[in-house]
Amino acid sequence: MNREVAISVRELTKRFGDFTAVNAITFDVMQGEIFGFLGANGAGKTTAMRMLCGLSFPTSGSATVGGYDLATDPEKIKRSIGYMSQKFSLYDDLSIVENIRYYGGIYGLSDREIKDKTDQLLHTLHLEDQAKAMTGSLPLGWKQKIAFSVAMVHQPKVVFLDEPTGGVDPVTRREFWTMIYEAAHAGTTVFVTTHYMDEAEYCDRVCIMVDGRIEALDTPDRLKDQFKSANMEGVFIQLARKATRTDG
Amino acid sequence: MKQFTFFIRKEFLHLWRDRRTMLILFGMPIMQILIFGFALTNEVKNARIAVLDFSKDNTSRGIIDEMNASRYFDVGLYLSQPAELERAFQSGTVKLAVVFPSDFQYDLLHGNQATVQLIADATDPNVATTLSNYATGIIMDYQAAQRGAQPLPLSIKTEFRMLYNPQLKGSYNFVPGVMAMVLMLVCAMMTSISIVREKEMGTMEVILVSPIVPIRVVIAKMVPYLILSAANIGSILLLSVFVLDVPIQGNLVLLVSECLLFTITALSLGLLISSVANSQQVAMLISLMGLFLPTVMLSGFMFPVENMPIALQVISNIVPAKWFYYIVRNVMIKGLTFDYVWKETLILAGMTLFFMVVSVKKFKTRLE
Structure with a gap:
């Protein structure tokens, strides 16, 4: 398989005073890949993701996202990525349609495109009769699915998902991952952080961070072989035990 | 530019959906004017x-x-x-x-x-x-x-004339004061709360990841409150003229422009607060303690600045409301022209510019 590199990270480091949150990490993510980013709380995975999204300045190192350099072309990166945070990223006091229109609008979609996207999205999520409902009144699982669709509304090359399924029931998580697969299949690179080990199994490749460093990076199957574990949970626990940092 | 209109539309929707807040924002100036006009008065009757x-x-x-x-x-x-x-x-x-x-x-x-x-x-x-x-x-x-x-040949008579406010009405004093208070509350507090709310909700991250230019976010946040304030200025002026019989002696255009200038001062202060505060409660506290109290206490509206200790008199100079209060009193009550208030206007404009520059600089494109 000869695919384009979507994210390329070299020696990326972030320090907060004496504390090194992310310590010289290096990896590549291919176009259309589902890249799982794992780590205990405080391992540095959110900080790493935030640097790639342009929310935080790297202390040193370099990275390209969607072919653009993080240091020199942050505005072009912004146009080619989607982002969904662990906090719910839609407005509760706007209806589903208004949320879509707003996010479509700030990404510069035309009225025609926004209308088409809205219809398409309501149709795929079976929400036609909820179109005018306030987002705040919907169940969390639905909100997360809408938030993901909204993050994809401008067809980004790369989408960053920060613990997108936190607090969501298993059935909805399954449905959520179906949406992720569809997006990846259509060529979008999915960069996802998670705490659920079953979700780690769904990823094409998994990267496990411990104390700001990458301790393992491979396909779930090969990681399981390497660490002689039946599932990803075993792999993760073996690695996470090495951590000297406490929760933070 | 189109992104911008989407953003403003969204801000209006927020405001529109939050009926209770909107009622307070529109009702408050009317209530204050009526309370100050009829209940809280220094005049003594009967x-x-x-x-x-x-x-x-x-x-x-x-x-x-x-x-x-x-x-x-x-x-x-x-x-x-x-x-x-x-x-x-x-x-x-x-x-x-x-x-x-x-x-x-x-x-x-x-x-x-x-x-x-x-x-x-x-x-x-x-x-x-x-x-x-x-x-x-x-x-x-x-x-x-x-x-x-039966006139006496020698007598010294003292005669008083109460200038500008012959009936010694309290309303002459508090209409400009209420205006300063309301504009501070509506603009500064509401703007800071609405920006900080986005930080709290996590939607600010999404905005910062998006290609929208941060300064436009800031301006879009201000537009609805600017319009709301214009409506409030209108209702305060109408009430004071038709209900409290406080006439507008000076030029209406000058008066309204000065009010709009102060609105912008308050908006930029709200923005400044939002860049410091991380929760809505903190934003509200800072606005109340840092803006609202000085506006009430040090602007000269409740207590004459001349009677304050020197230290407070000096401090009162950095309270924008003091200058605004002075300008409005002179334009609205005394009917003075711009020639008499240009210095104060300049000071207010300078302050506004300063707050604006500092807050836009502090508004972080990247959350550290």
């Missing part, structure tokens, strides 16, 4: 007074009738001996007592000098001063009227 008249002559009766006729006083108690005075004051029903000595008219006619004693309940010094001033005024007027009938 104060109950006691009279202890040992003289019982034409002049003393004439003065008592004048007082009773005025809208400031009601003669509620006629006493016959000094011991009753104490009881009258202790019962709290009487605010002022007028005492005519037994040889009052005799002294007046033969010695050309007579004394009336005014005794006021000074537990509230402001009321006491106001009442004794009113009473003195009535006595002077009565005397002048009498003297008009």
Whole structure:
């Protein structure tokens, strides 16, 4: 398989005073890949993701996202990525349609495109009769699915998902991952952080961070072989035990 | 530019959906104007007074009738001996007592000098001063009227004229003050809360990841509150002219432009707060303690700046509301033109520019 590199990270480091949150990490993510980013709380995975999204300045190192350099072309990166945070990223006091229109609008979609996207999205999520409902009144699982669709509304090359399924029931998580697969299949690179080990199994490749460093990076199957574990949970626990940092 | 309109539309939707807040924002200025106009007033109307008249002559009766006729006083108690005075004051029903000595008219006619004693309940010094001033005024007027009938060759007459506010109405003072208060609350507090809310909700991250230019986010946040404030300025001015009878003496265009300038000052202060605060509660506290209190206390609207200790007088100079209050009072009440307030306008504009630059610089494109 000869695919384009979507994210390329070299020696990326972030320090907060004496504390090194992310310590010289290096990896590549291919176009259309589902890249799982794992780590205990405080391992540095959110900080790493935030640097790639342009929310935080790297202390040193370099990275390209969607072919653009993080240091020199942050505005072009912004146009080619989607982002969904662990906090719910839609407005509760706007209806589903208004949320879509707003996010479509700030990404510069035309009225025609926004209308088409809205219809398409309501149709795929079976929400036609909820179109005018306030987002705040919907169940969390639905909100997360809408938030993901909204993050994809401008067809980004790369989408960053920060613990997108936190607090969501298993059935909805399954449905959520179906949406992720569809997006990846259509060529979008999915960069996802998670705490659920079953979700780690769904990823094409998994990267496990411990104390700001990458301790393992491979396909779930090969990681399981390497660490002689039946599932990803075993792999993760073996690695996470090495951590000297406490929760933070 | 199109992104911008989407953003503004969204801000209006937020405001529209939050009916309770909107009701407060529109209702508050109206309530304040009405409360200050009719309830919280320094004017004293129909104060109950006691009279202890040992003289019982034409002049003393004439003065008592004048007082009773005025809208400031009601003669509620006629006493016959000094011991009753104490009881009258202790019962709290009487605010002022007028005492005519037994040889009052005799002294007046033969010695050309007579004394009336005014005794006021000074537990509230402001009321006491106001009442004794009113009473003195009535006595002077009565005397002048009498003297008009039989002019004396030598007499020195003191004449008061209350400029700009001949009826000594409290409304003249607080209309500009309420305007400053309302604009501070609506603009500064609401803008800071609405920005901080996005931080709290996590939607700010999504905005910062998006290609929208941060300065546009900031301006879009301000637009709905700017419009809301314009509506509030309108309702305050209408109420003060038609309900409180406080006329606009100066140029309306100048007055409204000064109000808009102050609105922008308040908006940029709100933005500054939002870049410091991380929760809506903190934003609200900072706006109340850091902006609202100084606006009320140090602008000169509640307490005259000239009477403050030097240190507070100096501090009052950095309170934007002080300058705004000065400008509005001069333009609206005194009817002065721009030539008289350009210096204060310049100071206010300078402050606004400063806050604007600092807050836009502090508004982080990247969350560290």
